[in-house]
Amino acid sequence: MEEKKMSNLKVLLNGLLKENPTFVLLLGMCPTLGTTSSAMNGLSMGLATTFVLICSNIVISAVKKLIPDLVRIPAYIVIIATFVTVVQLCMEAYTPALYASLGLYIPLIVVNCIVLGRAESFAAKNGVVASAFDGIGIGLGFTWALALLGACRELLGSGKLFGVTLMPEEYGSLIFILAPGAFIVLGYLIAIVNKLRKA
Amino acid sequence: MENSLYVSPSPHIHSGDSISKNMYGVLIALIPAFLVSLYYFGLGALIVTLISVVSCVLFEYLIQKFLMKKEPTICDGSAILTGVLLAFNLPSNLPFWIIMIGALAAIGIGKMTFGGLGNNIFNPALVGRVFLLISFPAQMTTWPLVDATSAFPLTYTDAQTGATVLSLLNEGVAELPSHMDLLAGCRGGSLGEVSAIALLLGFAYMLWKKIITWHVPVTIIVTVFAFTGIMHLVNPAEYASPFIHVLSGGLMLGAIFMATDYVTSPMTKKGQILYAVGIGLLTAIIRLFGSYPEGMSFAILIMNALTPLINAYVKPKHFGEK
Amino acid sequence: MLLSLTGICVVAGAVLAAVNNLTAGSIVASKAAALETAIKAVTPEFNNKPSEESYMVATPEGDSLRIYPAKMDGQFVGAAVESFSKKGFSGEIKVIVGFDTEGKLCNYSVLQHAETPGLGAKMQEWFRTDKNKQSIIGRKLDTNGLKVTKDGGDVDAITAATISSRAFLDAVNRAYSAYAGTDAVGGATSSK
Numbered sequence: 001m002e003e004k005k006m007s008n009l010k011v012l013l014n015g016l017l018k019e020n021p022t023f024v025l026l027l028g029m030c031p032t033l034g035t036t037s038s039a040m041n042g043l044s045m046g047l048a049t050t051f052v053l054i055c056s057n058i059v060i061s062a063v064k065k066l067i068p069d070l071v072r073i074p075a076y077i078v079i080i081a082t083f084v085t086v087v088q089l090c091m092e093a094y095t096p097a098l099y100a101s102l103g104l105y106i107p108l109i110v111v112n113c114i115v116l117g118r119a120e121s122f123a124a125k126n127g128v129v130a131s132a133f134d135g136i137g138i139g140l141g142f143t144w145a146l147a148l149l150g151a152c153r154e155l156l157g158s159g160k161l162f163g164v165t166l167m168p169e170e171y172g173s174l175i176f177i178l179a180p181g182a183f184i185v186l187g188y189l190i191a192i193v194n195k196l197r198k199a
Numbered sequence: 200m201e202n203s204l205y206v207s208p209s210p211h212i213h214s215g216d217s218i219s220k221n222m223y224g225v226l227i228a229l230i231p232a233f234l235v236s237l238y239y240f241g242l243g244a245l246i247v248t249l250i251s252v253v254s255c256v257l258f259e260y261l262i263q264k265f266l267m268k269k270e271p272t273i274c275d276g277s278a279i280l281t282g283v284l285l286a287f288n289l290p291s292n293l294p295f296w297i298i299m300i301g302a303l304a305a306i307g308i309g310k311m312t313f314g315g316l317g318n319n320i321f322n323p324a325l326v327g328r329v330f331l332l333i334s335f336p337a338q339m340t341t342w343p344l345v346d347a348t349s350a351f352p353l354t355y356t357d358a359q360t361g362a363t364v365l366s367l368l369n370e371g372v373a374e375l376p377s378h379m380d381l382l383a384g385c386r387g388g389s390l391g392e393v394s395a396i397a398l399l400l401g402f403a404y405m406l407w408k409k410i411i412t413w414h415v416p417v418t419i420i421v422t423v424f425a426f427t428g429i430m431h432l433v434n435p436a437e438y439a440s441p442f443i444h445v446l447s448g449g450l451m452l453g454a455i456f457m458a459t460d461y462v463t464s465p466m467t468k469k470g471q472i473l474y475a476v477g478i479g480l481l482t483a484i485i486r487l488f489g490s491y492p493e494g495m496s497f498a499i500l501i502m503n504a505l506t507p508l509i510n511a512y513v514k515p516k517h518f519g520e521k
Numbered sequence: 522m523l524l525s526l527t528g529i530c531v532v533a534g535a536v537l538a539a540v541n542n543l544t545a546g547s548i549v550a551s552k553a554a555a556l557e558t559a560i561k562a563v564t565p566e567f568n569n570k571p572s573e574e575s576y577m578v579a580t581p582e583g584d585s586l587r588i589y590p591a592k593m594d595g596q597f598v599g600a601a602v603e604s605f606s607k608k609g610f611s612g613e614i615k616v617i618v619g620f621d622t623e624g625k626l627c628n629y630s631v632l633q634h635a636e637t638p639g640l641g642a643k644m645q646e647w648f649r650t651d652k653n654k655q656s657i658i659g660r661k662l663d664t665n666g667l668k669v670t671k672d673g674g675d676v677d678a679i680t681a682a683t684i685s686s687r688a689f690l691d692a693v694n695r696a697y698s699a700y701a702g703t704d705a706v707g708g709a710t711s712s713k
Contacts, residue, residue, distance in 0.1 A: 063529075068522045075529050082533040086540045093547035096555060173300060173334035174637075180333060184308060336640050337681040 008133040015137025022145035022186075023193040027113040032146060033182040035105045039162050042150025043143060044098055045105060048087050050139025052109050053118060055083045057135035061123040076119045077110065084109045114142060145189075152185050153177060218316070221461070222276030224410045228401035229283055229456065235394040236291070240343060243291035244390050250295050252282030254302035262311045269315075277316045281305055284324035287391025287452060288496070289331070290342045297335055304330035321503045322460050325496045332496070342388055391452050398451040411459045414468055415475045419454040420445055422479025430487060438487060450482065453495040463503040470506075470513035477502045560589050560601045563619030563628040567591035567598060578699045586699040591619075599627060604696035608688040611635045614644075616689070618696040625661045629693065641685025648689065653677050657693065664701065666694035 021027045031049070036042040059079050067075045088106045091099045099106075109115060118138055123131040154160050157176035159167035175181040236244040259278040263271040285305050289298065305327025313319045332339045391398075405411045428441035444450070458464060458478055465474045478498045485494025553572060560571050571589035579585050589601040599621040606614045612635035619627040631645045648657045654677040657667060667690045668674020671683055678686035 066525050067529075068525060071522050071526045075526055078526075078529050078533050082536055085537055089540050089544045089548070093544035093551065096551045171296070173330075174336065175330055175334040178333060187312075336637065340681045 008130060011130055011133045012137040015134060015139070015141040016144070017141070017197065019138070020141040020145060020193070021114045021138055022142060022149075023190050024197070025114075025117075026190075027117055028142065031105050031108055031112060032149065033179065033186065034108075035102055036146055036150035036153055036182060037157070037177050038154040038160075039147055039151035041101055042146035042148075045102055046139070046143025046146040048091070048102070048106065049109050049112060049114070050136070050143055051087060052080065052083045053115055053139040053142075054132060054135035056080045056115055056119055057123040057131040058128055060119045061126060061128045061131035064124050072124070073116075073120075076116060080115050080119070081110045114138060149182070149185060149189060152189070153181055156185070157181060218277065219275045221410055222280050224405065224408050225280055225456065226276065226283060228404045228408075228410070229287070229391070231397035231400040232287065232391045232394060232452070233283075235397040236287075236390040239393060240291035240390060243343060246295070247289055247291050247293060247298060247390060248283060248286040250298045251286035251289070251302055252279055254299045255279070255282035255285065255306050258303050258306040259311070262307060263315070267311065267315070272316070275316070278306065281310070281323045281327075284391075284456060285327045287456075288324065288328040288389050288449065290339065290388075291390050292341075292343045293338060297331060297338060300334070301327040301331040317462055319462055320507070321500055322457055322463050325457055325500055325503075329496050329500060388447075389449060389452075392449045395446050395451050398455055402455045405455075412468070412471075414471045415459050415464060415478075416454040418472050418475030419458060419479045419482070420450070422476050423450060423483050426480060426483040427487065430483075444483070444486065448486075448493045449495040453482075453499055454478075457496075458499050458502075463506055465506050465509045465513065467510075467513050467515050470509045473509055473513065474502050474506060477505065559617050559630050559632065560591070560619075562630055563617055564589075564591040564601045565593075565598045565619075565621050565627060567593050569593075569595075571601065578702050580695060580698045580702060582695070582698065584695060584699070586696065588699065598622060600700060602696035602700050603632070604692045604699070606688040606692035606695065608684070608691050609634065609636055610641050610682070610684050610688070611637070614685075614688050614692055616692045616696070618693055620662075620697065620700050623661060624663070624697070624701065625659060626657055626693070626697075628658060631689075636685045637682070640682040641679065641688075643679050643682070644685060644689045647679045647686075648676070657690075662694070662697040664698070666690070666697065 015021070017024075019025055022029075022032055028049075031045055035045040056076070056079055060076055064072075084107060087109070088099075088103075091106065092103070118134060122134045126134070151161055153176045154162075155166065156173055157178075158172040159165060159169050173181070176185060233244075233248070256273050256278045260271045260273050263269050263273075282302065285301055286298070289301065305323040308330070309321055309323035309326030310316065310319045402416060406413060424441045424445050427438065427444040430438040431440050454475075458475065465471050478495075481498035481501055482494040485491060485497055491497070556572050561567075564571070569590075569592040571591050574592075575587050575589045577585050578588050587603045589603075590597060591599050591601065599619060601617050601619045603615070603617050605616070613633070614631070614636070615633040616629055616631050618629045621627055629648065634642065634644070636642045636644065647655055650656060651658075654670065654675055657676060660667070667676050669676050669678040669683060669686050669690065671678060672687070674690075676686075676690060
């Protein structure tokens with residue numbers, strides 16, 4: 001990666017659009033498709049991932065000199081897994097309803113390509129501050145993508161947006177709440193975002 | 200092509216075949232089934248078919264004109280055919296807005312997203328049907344009851360509803376209609392699937408006009424018959440007779456009119472037989488062991504997806520090649 | 522190499538231990554609160570602690586279900602029964618069903634299911650909606666159990682979701698057969 005000389009602001013914006021993990025890098029598709037059955041779920045999953053991403057980016061960039069190359073992947077995984085478990089425990093304790101709907105996917109953040117990918121390609125090569133900004137940028141890029149996907153699916157599937165009914169539920173097409181709808185909506189969103197990006 | 204010096208590869212003799220000629224040929228073949236559905240479902244069948252055809256043509260026109268910015272080609276009959284086939288796969292008491300969503304899914308997602316006629320991987324009408332089946336399962340699986348004594352009933356969404364033969368089987372209810380009823384079409388079901396005789400009549404017409412060959416439909420029916428027959432022999436109490444399976448549900452309609460779609464089925468005879476065996480096996484497996492009562496549309500879509508692979512492995516022989 | 526990896530693991534372990542320590546109490550409390558709410562929603566009013574007095578009961582069919590007795594000033598007023606069914610469309614269905622002393626169904630709550638959204642998933646609302654023969658609230662159960670109309674019973678199944686409806690009623694009937702086995706029905710107050 002060539003971000004070495006980028007300003008922090010640029011690093012931040014980079015993740016939001018130019019290297020948006022969902023629409024451009026197409027990383028972390030499993031939670032993207034699995035958790036976005038509603039806008040709220042998408043947003044929460046995005047924020048949980050953002051938290052893990054920021055923490056792991058900061059810690060990894062801080063301790064990168066101490067980790068020998070040979071064991072860097074196991075070391076990164078242990079660090080990432082620690083933060084994921086912290087998120088999971090906190091969620092279970094303080095937001096049980098959210099945990100009930102997302103619980104299955106939280107541990108999967110550990111193996112989310114985005115987190116390990118940023119650790120490997122950015123945090124391992126850059127300073128703590130830049131890595132923190134990268135974590136925020138990529139994390140929020142992931143978050144808005146998931147929230148948008150969740151919002152589209154929730155609206156089309158059940159006529160609601162963040163739980164607020166906008167049209168009668170019987171007019172919703174269930175397919176959008178189910179797995180095939182996730183693929184269909186994601187496909188069209190990627191097409192639209194890429195069209196806008198190139199325009 | 201404006202270029203008068205355009206050179207194309209052989210053959211140069213034109214048989215008079217064209218997209219629209221074939222499409223209208225298929226439409227003619229669907230007439231007997233349509234008449235039967237008018238007889239049993241009456242006004243509802245007419246309304247559903249009209250809405251489906253009009254919305255398919257309309258969506259095709261709008262997408263081509265405004266999104267793809269191409270000259271609309273709605274006159275080639277392919278959108279009309281998609282509309283009719285979609286309608287034939289729907290219950291005749293379906294509310295109009297659901298039919299329109301189905302038409303949008305069929306044309307928009309199934310056909311235009313891939314680039315229009317000739318580029319679509321999946322049969323558009325089936326994409327529309329499966330989209331609706333998953334989206335509105337309650338409305339898509341409550342069928343108007345048919346009454347053999349009243350021709351052309353004037354009911355639409357207010358029709359009395361009941362279950363289909365296959366959903367009865369799936370839920371383990373014993374009373375089934377007779378084989379004769381199944382042949383003639385006196386049973387609950389989607390518009391176009393009820394009468395096996397009418398569909399076979401259309402099949403004969405298409406064979407006569409050389410619109411399709413016998414390979415795909417016959418292979419599908421034989422495969423389903425053989426598989427369900429073996430299961431029936433093993434355990435007659437658990438699995439229904441192969442006659443019921445072949446005559447019920449969308450098997451005939453799918454085998455004759457949907458699986459034979461030019462764009463989405465393999466090119467060679469060998470490939471077509473492979474493809475048809477796949478459809479037959481998947482249909483039988485979904486019906487016997489799956490949680491959905493009807494597997495035809497899923498089976499065709501899955502084999503549609505495998506068609507490029509079949510085409511790549513079962514290549515036509517070059518002329519003169521040993 | 523060994524040292525750094527060990528170091529990271531030790532630190533990670535310490536962090537996790539600390540967080541676990543911090544959240545363990547809340548997790549237990551929130552789980553207990555969820556159970557308490559579920560019991561409260563399905564049984565007649567009580568003032569004991571059913572979750573602490575719960576016990577297991579075997580049904581004649583050989584299943585073992587957990588029963589939460591509800592008592593008002595020491596007087597047995599009914600119970601919540603945690604029941605399940607494996608006949609669902611996809612996966613196990615877990616419900617909690619409340620009965621009063623006469624064997625009348627007070628209320629129910631679906632704890633866990635994986636039925637199709639828009640179809641079987643409607644059971645949480647469907648069987649308490651007072652329309653046609655949908656509602657099972659207030660029905661007095663007997664050993665015959667509840668059945669959907671299609672099977673000759675008198676409960677309307679969820680439209681186009683007969684299998685889920687059957688599974689749900691199967692869970693409810695199982696709950697009743699466990700409850701009946703406690704001889705709490707008919708005013709007898711022995712709860713153990």
